[in-house]
Amino acid sequence: MTPQMTTWSFFVDHRAEIVGATLDHVMLVAIAMIIAILIGVPLGMFIVQRRALRSIALGIASIFQTIPSLALFGFLIPIPFIGGIGKRTAIVALVLYALLPILRNTYVGLTGIDPAVLESAEAMGMTRAQILFRVRFPLALAVILAGIRTATIITIGVATIAAAIGAGGLGTFIFRGVALVSDALILAGAIPAALLALLADFFLGLLERRLKVS
């Protein structure tokens, strides 16, 4: 790689690799998000009625959010089963990051419902489960989706750092570019990552507006 190589011609020459890394990146984010949603949404529904568990769950999720991402990847490497070098460790870390916005928004969405609506539901003889699934959940859906949207954008960004522990994805270009002082390499990772984040933001935002009940 020569320093005078322009960014554009680098993109053209390596388009197959860039596309491959982008797909890797998307897979990493998608798997992490699916797991985070499968944990975060049910957990959020579970803590609605349980005051003690609520502060513990939200507290732990907040702590993960405060750990710098590079440090979190580092911490996970020596842990058996979930740790080590590679995709699995990266996915665990990404799930931990994505959890807080999903959990918090699920909880806020489910509890931020007009008290008159909940009072009616109870007085009409709906069971607690019916109130949760037929009233609270549909009314909270837009707020929950806003949490998923935030989490997705965070995850797309954090996933670039996962390349540091050998998880692949667009971060591979960025780390190599930093090591070789090559703007073209850095941009080959950064531009697709930014585009992914914008696309995710746009489409999830669209979905969120469609689900909003006023």
Place this chain on the structure above:
Amino acid sequence: MNTKPALSDKETIQFREVSFHINDIPSRSIVSGISLAVSHGETLVLLGRSGSGKTTLLRLINGMLFPSQGEVLVQERSTRDWDLIRLRRGIGYVIQDAGLFPHFTVAENIGLVPSLEKWDRCRTAVRVGELLTLVGLDPSEFADRRPRELSGGQRQRVGVARALAADPPILLMDEPFGALDPVTRAELQREFSALARRLGKTIVFVTHDLREALLLASRIVLLEAGRIVASATPQEFLRLEHPEVRAFTSSLALTPGAPA
């Protein structure tokens, strides 16, 4: 034993020496020493100032609250012994903001209890049409609207229709017309008064508006600081000498245009 949510027609509501307090420190008494019987087909109005315990009495009837002392009987059975889901499905409930489900259409709101009771689709649809007509809304125009597309008065009409959906023998109403503009309020009061007479339901109606009480009640029960201070027919009520009654009647006299 019975699968039908049967509050039978003959039965009434009965409060036996009921007190309710909240176990704060110090514990706060909300209502105390309440003994009251509501007979079938009666429209009992609970009248009182804010904080007099009217809403608490209402919520003691459908098991949203339970007495700290004494007991509340519905159909001669204590609310503690009722399956609460069955009890509540046999009692219509209308509140001030209507509490309509914003993600349901008008028809889905009205058809909720029937759908919980597993009525078939066709029967529910017919019932929804009947009820919309009953509360003065054209089914073809309103059935598919969302609550946000209705005016306050229309929302309250839907609230009444929803409460009547499974034909419950008892109706509880907590200041249902309180948030409406005066013209709409008067209109709904008149219509509801006629409707109540036709339906023959046992109705417990909470209000702080004496004129509304006089219009709708077959009996007015006046509450002051959690106790019953008067119980009378509307005609008798105006002649009572109790200071709290006088406070209410004089507020009426002060209102411009009120009957002297």
